[in-house]
Amino acid sequence: MTTKKLSRRGLLKGAAAAGAASAFPAPMIWAQNIKDVTLRQFGTGVSNLNEVAQKVKEDLGFTLEMTALDSDAVTQRAATQPGSFDIADIEYWICKKVWPTGNLQAMDVSKIKNYDKIVGIFKDGKLTPESTIAQGTAPHTVGFTDGPDGTTFASEQTNWMTLIPTIYNADTLGIRPDLIGRPIETWAELLNPEFKGKASILDISSIGIMDAAMVCEAMGEIAYGDKGNMTREEIDKTMAIFTEAKKAGQFRAFWKTFDESVNLMASGEVVIQSMWSPAITAVKSRGIDCVYQPLKEGYRSWGGGIGLSKNLSGLELDAAYEYINWYLDGWVGGFLMRQGYYSAVPETSKNYMSENEWGYWFEGKEATDVITNPFGDAMAQAGEVRDGGSFEERMGSVACWNAVMDENQYMVRKWNEFIAA
Numbered sequence: 001m002t003t004k005k006l007s008r009r010g011l012l013k014g015a016a017a018a019g020a021a022s023a024f025p026a027p028m029i030w031a032q033n034i035k036d037v038t039l040r041q042f043g044t045g046v047s048n049l050n051e052v053a054q055k056v057k058e059d060l061g062f063t064l065e066m067t068a069l070d071s072d073a074v075t076q077r078a079a080t081q082p083g084s085f086d087i088a089d090i091e092y093w094i095c096k097k098v099w100p101t102g103n104l105q106a107m108d109v110s111k112i113k114n115y116d117k118i119v120g121i122f123k124d125g126k127l128t129p130e131s132t133i134a135q136g137t138a139p140h141t142v143g144f145t146d147g148p149d150g151t152t153f154a155s156e157q158t159n160w161m162t163l164i165p166t167i168y169n170a171d172t173l174g175i176r177p178d179l180i181g182r183p184i185e186t187w188a189e190l191l192n193p194e195f196k197g198k199a200s201i202l203d204i205s206s207i208g209i210m211d212a213a214m215v216c217e218a219m220g221e222i223a224y225g226d227k228g229n230m231t232r233e234e235i236d237k238t239m240a241i242f243t244e245a246k247k248a249g250q251f252r253a254f255w256k257t258f259d260e261s262v263n264l265m266a267s268g269e270v271v272i273q274s275m276w277s278p279a280i281t282a283v284k285s286r287g288i289d290c291v292y293q294p295l296k297e298g299y300r301s302w303g304g305g306i307g308l309s310k311n312l313s314g315l316e317l318d319a320a321y322e323y324i325n326w327y328l329d330g331w332v333g334g335f336l337m338r339q340g341y342y343s344a345v346p347e348t349s350k351n352y353m354s355e356n357e358w359g360y361w362f363e364g365k366e367a368t369d370v371i372t373n374p375f376g377d378a379m380a381q382a383g384e385v386r387d388g389g390s391f392e393e394r395m396g397s398v399a400c401w402n403a404v405m406d407e408n409q410y411m412v413r414k415w416n417e418f419i420a421a
Helices: 008-018 028-036 050-059 071-080 092-101 187-191 205-218 232-247 258-267 277-284 314-327 331-337 346-352 355-361 391-395 408-420
Strands: 038-043 063-068 087-091 164-171 173-175 199-202 251-255 272-274 291-293 299-309 378-380 398-401
Touching: 028 314, 038 071, 038 314, 050 063, 050 314, 050 331, 071 087, 071 092, 087 092, 092 299, 164 314, 164 391, 173 187, 173 277, 187 199, 187 205, 187 232, 187 272, 199 205, 199 258, 205 232, 205 272, 205 299, 205 398, 205 408, 232 408, 251 258, 258 272, 258 277, 277 291, 299 314, 314 331, 331 346, 331 355
Parallel strands: 038 063, 038 087, 199 251, 199 272, 299 398
Antiparallel strands: 087 299, 164 299, 173 272, 173 291
16 A cells, blocks of 8 residues: 655745745744634535545644535525635536525635646546547536636636535445346336336435436437437436336335435435445445446446535635645545546556455456455455546446526426426
């Protein structure tokens, strides 16, 4: 295991003592007062982890208070309560709803030391120069604004970002192969009557509608112009298909939280459902066979980043930038990648992972020894490979991003009618 021997806080102290000049280490007064700073962060349970807050205290010296909420509650708080937080850890589709409120401040990319190492997905939408940009709210389309006081999204890279990207993944269906007993290759299987009463989809409208669209398109029922920005007619058709399946008893349940999805799958009540990568990890850690199944139509993807409250200034703002730079410096990336996520700056994460871990999680190689999650639970044995393969294979097969549609209000109403049917 390769790790860095000095904490970033220790490096800062050394730099200050030596009088070293740099664009990034903070002045001595910063180091003296930092212990008194408390930053309030909220976001989903995916990345608002106690371990991160503890490591911030250890490495940077200040206190990070974290609150984990579901996606809908995150959106509402960011849009309506700017005084209640300092840091919003939100997804890019949520940014599309929040940025126009003026509750977040634009961030200066010249203060982000690893900006040049951030993957292209967040800059121009392309993993490689040959990549096709997927449908939906691709992160780069809402990632930049025109200036420090920008209120709209820029059409190309600028020196001002709305969010600093941190975490992302390629999502698909989770299955219980031991209970299904045959290959699953298409999104259409979610509505296969064979799984009547044993299927589930997540009840977060902006994400659930995308999974539903992947299913309907795979079934050959609907050819969407853009799954991430449906017309009312496309929304109606999608919800009609799913409502019919619901009334026929296809779904065992609908879940909103990570733990609900884990319990449904681990209990065997559900054998195929919308899932998130660490939820698969959590099921497998109980010794239960569970697979994040690559599907021929590709993945539904999402990305998240750190946004700063418009009210943040002075020492607290300096601390927030220091936190962001620390976040992209590798420790958090390694922690998240051991759960199956990806870091916005993969190469720094490599410094905090063993060769075996990096090979398994990022390169799609066979594990050479036991693979564990950050909590020490065994995820894979020697000889196993990651579901879906390498970073390039998985993120290179993204069909659509989580999205906010022009007809969002109409979509939410139709989704709620489906859940209530």
